[in-house]
Amino acid sequence: DHHAQLTVQVEADRLEGIKRRAASRLARRVKIPGFRPGKAPYPVIVRHLGEAAILEEAIELLVAEIYPEVIKETGINPYGPGKLENVSATEPLTLEFSVPLKAEAVLGDYHSIKIAYELEQVADQDVNDVLEDLRERHAIIEPVDRAAQVGDLVTMKLRATGLAADAEPAVELIPERSSSVIIRPEDASSKPGAWPFPGFSHHLIGMRAGDEKLLEYTFPEDSLYEALRGVQAQFYVKIEAVKSRQLPELDDDFAKTVGEYDTLEALKADIRESLEEQARTAYHKVYDEKILDAAIEQTTFKYPPEMVDDEVDTLINELQQRLERQGMDIDLYLKSRGIDMKAFREEVRPIAEDRIKRALFLVEFGKAEKVEVKPEELEQEAMQKGIEPVLINVREKDQMKQQKAYLGASLSMGEGSESIPFLQPGGAMEYALTTAIKKLSVTDKPYVAMIVGHGEPTLDQLFQVMQSMSVLYNFQAFKMDSTITDIPDNYKTIAIVNPTDSIPPAHLAAFDRFLERGGKVYVGINRVNGDLQNSYGTAVSTGLETWLRNKGIEVDEYFVTDANCGSVTVQQVQGMMRYSSQVSFPYLPVSLKFADHPVTRGLESVYFPFVSPVIFKGDTSQFRFTPVVFSSEKASMLRAPQFFDIRKQWTQQDFPQKNITLAAAIEKKESDGWKPMMFVAGDGDFAINGPREQAQQLMPDNVNLMVNAIDWLSDETGLIELRTRGIATRPIDTTLEDSTKTLLKWVNFLLPILLIMLFGVYRFWRMKAIRNRRMEERYE
Template sequence: MNKKSKTIYALLIILGVLILINILASRFFVRMDLTADKRYTLSDATKTILKEIPEPITITAYFSEDLPPEVGKVRKEFKDMLIEYVNRSGGNIAYEFKNPGKDDATEREAMQKGIQPILIQQREKDQTVQKKAYLGAVVSYQDQTEVIPVIQSGSAMEYSLSTSIKKLIATDKPVIGFLQGHGEASISSMSQAVKQLDVLYKIEPVNMTDSTDLSVYKTLVMVRPEDSIKQTQLDMLDNYLANGGHLLLAFDRVEGDFQSVMGKAKTTGLETWLAGKGIQVPAEMITDATCGNISVQQNNGFMTYSSQIKFPYFPIVNKFADNPITSGLEAVIFQFVSPLNYNGDSTVSFTPLVMTGNKSNAVPTPVYFNIEKKWNEKDFPESNIPVGGIFSGKLAGNTASKMVVFTDGEFPINGDGQRQRQINADNVNLLVNSVDWLSDDTGLIDLRTKGITARLLDQVEDSTKSLLKWLNFLLPILLIVIYGIFRSQRNRIRRIKRMEEDYV
């Protein structure tokens, strides 16, 4: 076989391999995820949900076209994810993309289904203009639909899609009972949290009477009780835990009164009940150098004005344990929170979840709120005081159970009616994550709290970033030039040798 035949033969082999790769690629979708946190790899929870789909699901994505690159990449990411969902579902998922900007009918269809446009800024002809963009999807199953108004990049995309599917196909949702009857926060006053919980659970109010069967509830939740709790009802909670139940408590051991400008102890019976299990919640108020503000009325002559001042009794907590409940949280705002400790035996384990910062303190009540006080470091001699944690083991009887306790009952409440307000997202997430951890067996909590690890480049100075950018651009060119010079020199040496008289 001569040299020309060998070259043709090699080219045919390469061509055949390329054709085979294309055929396989058209049948099988493969994507390598090289990110440190595997943000583009489907979670085990999603894979389980996709295997459980009983009948076909249709996903209609409404995405505008001609978007800026940083926005347009969301469409590609979503399409890639849908391809993976199709492959993992065994053919039970079908999808289509529609462009609402194509015509008025498609735009009306998107808006009627709950997909609202967002405004994005784009540079056109040396000026910034605002354009409408649609980045949503509708998940349809039988005669039901779930709307994802805005598709977000990263793990939020998978969570939105997987929970929408789970909500549609779920038949027997676990029941979560919110205890009532002692002045607790109503379900409607925690609408932000309930909206998220409603995806996976059936939420019910529970008034404990002699005939109440607590065993039907996967988890019981008590948020901010105001009145005393009867011993018979505390005994019912003990019986619930003795049968392996799960309990979440968010209650106040102290309270602040701005009318009397005082902080004082609060008793509901929970503190005594917990003390019997070795769980101590002293009547002390946490102060922290990292804190929220309050509005104070001040007079200046004939004028009255409001000013914002730091209030250390409203600590902003950003120290969390490595646990699914607190994974991905950045900061939680508490109001009049108390320390949480455990001095019981080894039958119960205590895992602190939420801790104060490096400059904090626990002040015994009663305490006077001195608005004019100038706080300094000497006022915060302590650090890492637990204000929330997990208790697991033999909390009552001989059967293992779980309980999550927070020493502030206000943190997840966003109010009723006209008093309703948006609260810090991580306050909501802390409650929802706790319920998930106690109740959910699907593993979606890991997906919802799956954060994006900070890239080291974010910590690099601008001058170094610029150097790396130019190095990344010029290095390949430089290597090609060096290789070209090397090839040229090698060929030159070969030509010289061939010209020599004794060359064979």
């Protein structure tokens, strides 16, 4: 089992010394009549506690002292801590250790491995399947008053319970929630992995709104849902709505709506190229795995059982984290499968051993092939991955030199990789790392729609937001006109940003239906508009404010003014001289106060020109309203219209309010907890760059706030909880008085000296106490 058995005999003199130390230590923990703690003579301690107790304590001290010596003397390379297996109290005292040894791997003739390379070509049908999927994502959906049929979208309340073959009682697999499913043709509906089970949607044919049904299904042992293999499940279905789907024609106009394609053939060519790249990546992964498996098969491994146990622990911890993100725990998972932890550990043990073998092989392979990278190759690779060099000071032979260093990390998954510079302006490692993980792991990027058609900005006018969002999401414009009655279900989140025209009731109703189907909504609304040229501010009404009010969210026609604010440029003339000056303008608040929330965690400042307060008056039992961005401690609210007096001298009395909510996150109560529903900001254009020819570069956190809000609404990976863009800065205080600086200088000078003196006094008395104790022992 790859252990070393060590036998150690302890000399009598050494054992006697250890026993006296053990007796002294025990005497400090127990009360011996007639003696202060730790001051009783050795014979008295033996009579009071017994030889056995002292020997047990002595062995504990001896093991801690002698074990490192034995490891060093024998020269063995342990994997982990050894175990004391036997103690023989007969003279001489003998200790027997079992020590797990470091794992070893002896490579086979891996150069002889030959596996044919057979990459399949992308078929026309594969391209057509993608086109069909795109058509379905752009389908026009309308409610119908009839029974469900193939091709319909059915919205229902769904709940599921499960019972493993030998488990009692049943456990909840799916808490009751609203779900939507498309009734596919029978061959597509019955594919392995279809949700929630193959053929489910065909049980809905003929059902109408209000109908209920109980379905039973036993997941096979080869089910793609590993956690549900062998589970007998019951699905409770109640139909909420039946909707027809009208797919768009497959022509050049459709290609233009999908992206920047002039013709359908251009779209097909791009799809084929993307599929070929995906096929190549997937095949290379499989091909590399085959070669690696063959090389591992030729390799001889030795590793202790403790190493396997540790890897099993790692696998279980990883599973626990995945289950927690899905709202489950390990106990519920085991219960649903009808097994206990002991059986589960045995089940994953082969997986742990496989991981160990792979890691050991790769280490030895690197050594055998002398895998080394030259400095110039590292430098070239770093530059290609966007990692800039920094100069660091290093000392060599008492001389200080400057050398280039490349600080970064590389994250790999399959054949994909992402590089993260450690020194990034305006970012933090957690944000960069979680973004990289999502870029590599999310192969099917969620769709986010930017609503246009009511005077909203175009995507070009949000180019900084677009640059950040396009990394993780398919961020598209969705134009709403008189022909649009609903929002396609392929969109995870919609963003309604600064509409300036009235929004038709039919479109507001479409927003409602989108929310009812589980969609998420980001709202950036302007209730007031400031005109600096004419020094006047007016109220804005588009109908969106009424839509929000019906949900208990009030964004009224008030300007929030704040002592912490931006400034405007004022032109002044004196005689023949014309000059400009910057004047603080409280109608342009700069927020520095944020809640500890995934959307705002780490933000430092957001510029909110002409912002309005966000207030909640809704049902707190069903909705959770969390203010996330606030005004300063000196703020006020002024109702529109307002005349702007640029030269007004503002005083403390002008700011009687504090901590006014400027943006908020709203969650809805579901059967399995609170879920993100909306994000509302009282300023619609804080993240808008403007037209390209007049575009302004925004403060980083203005962009970060909108991106984080949409990410919070759309994210299902759980990584948003780890993310932060914040870098805390602590500038030197330049306002210190000279007397304070002098005091700090003397404190810095004298405090270390004082601490050294105190340590010297302590050490003197400690050493004196040790000498006294030794003299007592000799006297005894």
